[in-house]
Amino acid sequence: MEQVLANGVYLGAQYALIALGLTLIFALMNVLNFAHGQLYVLGGFVTYTIYGQLGLPYVVALLASAVSLAIVGAALQGFLFGPVIRRSQREESTMLLAAGIAFLLDAVILLLFGEKQRGVPKIVDGVLNWDFRVIMPYDRILICALAIAFVAAFILYMQYSRTGRALRALAQDRIAAELMGVDVSRYSMIGFALGAMLAGIVGGLLVTITGVNLGMGGPTSIKAFLMVMIGGAGVISGAIAGGFILGMMESIGLSVLSQYGDVTYLVIFASLMVFLAIRPQGLMGKPWG
Amino acid sequence: MLRFSDVELYYDHVYALKGVSLDLMQGETVALIGANGAGKSSILRAITGLRPIRSGEIRFEGERIDGTAPAAIVKMGIVMVPEGRRVFPYMSVRDNLLMGAFTRSDRAGIARSLEAVLARFPRLEERWSQAAGTLSGGEQQMLVIGRALMARPRLLLLDEPSLGIAPTLVQEIARSIVAINRDENVSVLLVEQNSRMALRISNRAYALATGQVAVSGLSAELLEDDRIKAAYLGGNV
Numbered sequence: 001m002e003q004v005l006a007n008g009v010y011l012g013a014q015y016a017l018i019a020l021g022l023t024l025i026f027a028l029m030n031v032l033n034f035a036h037g038q039l040y041v042l043g044g045f046v047t048y049t050i051y052g053q054l055g056l057p058y059v060v061a062l063l064a065s066a067v068s069l070a071i072v073g074a075a076l077q078g079f080l081f082g083p084v085i086r087r088s089q090r091e092e093s094t095m096l097l098a099a100g101i102a103f104l105l106d107a108v109i110l111l112l113f114g115e116k117q118r119g120v121p122k123i124v125d126g127v128l129n130w131d132f133r134v135i136m137p138y139d140r141i142l143i144c145a146l147a148i149a150f151v152a153a154f155i156l157y158m159q160y161s162r163t164g165r166a167l168r169a170l171a172q173d174r175i176a177a178e179l180m181g182v183d184v185s186r187y188s189m190i191g192f193a194l195g196a197m198l199a200g201i202v203g204g205l206l207v208t209i210t211g212v213n214l215g216m217g218g219p220t221s222i223k224a225f226l227m228v229m230i231g232g233a234g235v236i237s238g239a240i241a242g243g244f245i246l247g248m249m250e251s252i253g254l255s256v257l258s259q260y261g262d263v264t265y266l267v268i269f270a271s272l273m274v275f276l277a278i279r280p281q282g283l284m285g286k287p288w289g
Numbered sequence: 290m291l292r293f294s295d296v297e298l299y300y301d302h303v304y305a306l307k308g309v310s311l312d313l314m315q316g317e318t319v320a321l322i323g324a325n326g327a328g329k330s331s332i333l334r335a336i337t338g339l340r341p342i343r344s345g346e347i348r349f350e351g352e353r354i355d356g357t358a359p360a361a362i363v364k365m366g367i368v369m370v371p372e373g374r375r376v377f378p379y380m381s382v383r384d385n386l387l388m389g390a391f392t393r394s395d396r397a398g399i400a401r402s403l404e405a406v407l408a409r410f411p412r413l414e415e416r417w418s419q420a421a422g423t424l425s426g427g428e429q430q431m432l433v434i435g436r437a438l439m440a441r442p443r444l445l446l447l448d449e450p451s452l453g454i455a456p457t458l459v460q461e462i463a464r465s466i467v468a469i470n471r472d473e474n475v476s477v478l479l480v481e482q483n484s485r486m487a488l489r490i491s492n493r494a495y496a497l498a499t500g501q502v503a504v505s506g507l508s509a510e511l512l513e514d515d516r517i518k519a520a521y522l523g524g525n526v
Contacts, residue, residue: 162391169377169388176375179337181363181392181440 002133004255005248010140012247013147014202018220019227019239020154021198027171027234028191030091031081034098037220038105039196043069043203044212045113051208052120058208065204066197073196076101077189102217109214119211143205150201154194155236167191171234226272232282241283290315290476291336291444296345296355298331305331307500308345313444318470318477320487320508322521323497329480330372331500333446336478337369338362349444364392366443372452372480374429376436378422382413385421385432389439399439405473406435409465427458434465444476445469451483459483463490484521488512496521 022036043065051061084097126138158164169177170187178184203212227246231238246268253264279285291313298306306328313319321329334340336347338359347355349365357365368389377385386406390399407414410431416424421432430450437445447466451459467490470477481487488494488508496504496517504516511517 165380165384165388166391168380168384169391172377172379173375175339176371176377177388178339178359179363179369179371180388180436181360183358183360 002130003135004251006134006136007254008244008248008251010136010144010247011250012244013144013151014206014243015223015227015247016151016240016243017147017154017198017202017205018224019231019243020151020236021195021202022224023228023231023234023236023239024167024198025192025195026228028167028195029077029081029085029094029188031085031094032098032225033195034095034221035076035102035105035217036195036199036224037222038102038109038217039069039072039199040203040206040220041109041212041214041217042072042105043200044207044216045109045118045203046200047204047207048113048118048120048212052118058123062201062204065200069200069203070193070197072200074189074193076196077192081192082185082188102221106214106217109217113214115214117211117213118207120208123208140209143209147202147205150198151240154198158236163187163190167194226268229276229282230272232285235282235284238282238284290317290350291478292348293332293335294346294348296332296335296347297343298328298335298340299343300340304500306335306342309497309500309502310345311495311502311505313476313478316470316474316476317493318466318479318491320479320481320484320491320494321497322481322484322487322494323503325482326499327497328500329497330448332497333369333448333478333480336362336367336446360392363440366441367446368437368440368442368444369446370433370437370448370450372448374426374433376421376424376429376432379420381418382416382421382424382432383418385436386413386439389436390441392440398441402439402441406438409438409468410435426454427461430454430458430462431465434462434469438469438473438475442475444478447477447479447481449480449482451481451486459486466490484517485512488517488522 018040022033025031025033046065046068047061050056050064051058080097080101081094084093122139124138124142127135128138128141129135158168166177166182166187169180170182170184174184223246227242228239230245231242249268250264253267257263257267293309293311296306296309297304309328309332321332323329331340335342338357342355346353349367354362377388386403390402393399412428413432413435416428421429424432450462454462463486466477466479469475479487479491488511491508493506494508494511495502504511
């Protein structure tokens with residue numbers, strides 16, 4: 001039991017961080033970023049290159065993942081989403097654009113890093129064994145703690161910084177925020193950069209445990225959408241709740257349902273459909289809060 | 290202080306302003322009255338840069354401001370209180386007010402403005418950490434006016450501040466507009482469908498009809514003007 005909970009928290013922390021980035025971009029720009037999983041994979045490959053290949057300290061690699069993905073995010077908004085949103089009245093345009101960017105990033109990743117599964121050396125050795133009730137390698141514990149710390153830092157930043165306040169204002173009422181002097185195109189860029197940065201950080205964290213490969217992008221995007229739908233689109237608390245709920249369901253599924261075969265995600269999808277039929281706006285469905 | 294010369298503004302192919310000229314002196318309260326769709330709000334949108342104008346020019350203290358982005362307009366000291374209140378509903382009263390000071394970085398000055406706003410609208414202090422969306426209509430109106438004052442405006446644009454507010458509160462809002470204009474040396478451009486209230490608290494007024502200035506003059510005289518009485522004051526008591 002304790003083991004299942006521990007696994008759930010470990011997964012949930014990573015998932016929450018992915019969902020936060022997706023929901024931030026959605027709340028700010030009404031863009032469903034189908035390329036979110038690819039941003040995560042890209043972050044993983046940056047850490048793989050710097051820590052795994054060049055042998056620089058892991059902290060440097062994680063920082064590089066964060067910074068490079070923030071730049072990618074800002075560029076996506078500045079050169080692609082921004083102009084499309086300005087010119088097009090229809091929401092499908094940005095959805096198509098996001099899907100196209102997902103394919104584009106897949107191709108870029110293939111060209112730069114190849115199609116092989118890549119791993120990196122362990123960041124810490126050893127395994128925690130608490131009386132055979134919870135057994136967890138120290139590197140997983142460290143990664144989990146880092147993820148929770150990043151979630152906390154993000155919440156504090158959104159709640160108390162001047163930029164965070166402006167981003168929340170922008171998500172709640174674009175025109176009113178503009179009338180208070182918020183430069184909408186600049187802050188959309190900051191928001192997109194932040195969202196992409198979160199995806200990059202998770203990529204940099206998880207590459208130390210599961211490694212990274214080209215094929216992880218699409219499934220990660222789907223999981224991120226699941227979490228956001230469970231929690232309610234565009235809400236910080238919803239993204240976090242959705243992340244931990246999905247992590248927990250996966251953890252329980254893997255330990256309880258595995259005897260019936262690989263049915264965990266079948267059960268998750270089926271229960272999500274029932275849940276959404278009853279509560280289509282998700283657990284905390286309301287605009288950004 | 291503010292001057293419109295022959296401004297035309299279109300929404301797609303439909304005109305909203307057809308050659309509007311008007312001006313506002315430092316320290317004045319000027320009212321724009323007229324029916325729905327007469328072009329009152331379009332004038333405010335043109336000033337704040339939310340809508341580009343097609344021709345003519347808008348000057349603020351001698352400088353052309355048409356074509357300037359909304360954020361830059363705020364920095365020049367022109368702040369708009371939008372129609373329909375538009376608080377940030379899931380943010381606290383405190384955060385809403387701080388958003389008003391978004392363009393400022395003088396901490397001490399922001400703290401002073403905050404004190405002044407709370408002294409003017411003590412109700413906001415009672416609601417300090419409540420989400421703005423849970424406030425009553427009147428309180429939300431106080432909040433958006435207070436939020437605008439946090440930007441330390443020199444020209445305050447008010448879009449329909451009495452719309453959808455309990456009649457007793459309309460009086461209170463009207464009094465606070467007069468007080469703001471008097472105490473803080475803020476010029477006011479007031480758009481109102483409640484023409485009688487607008488004429489009572491303004492120095493001068495422009496009556497608009499179908500995108501043009503129909504009648505203009507001193508508010509006190511317009512209150513007695515037969516054309517205004519017939520066209521704009523009929524239904525209002």
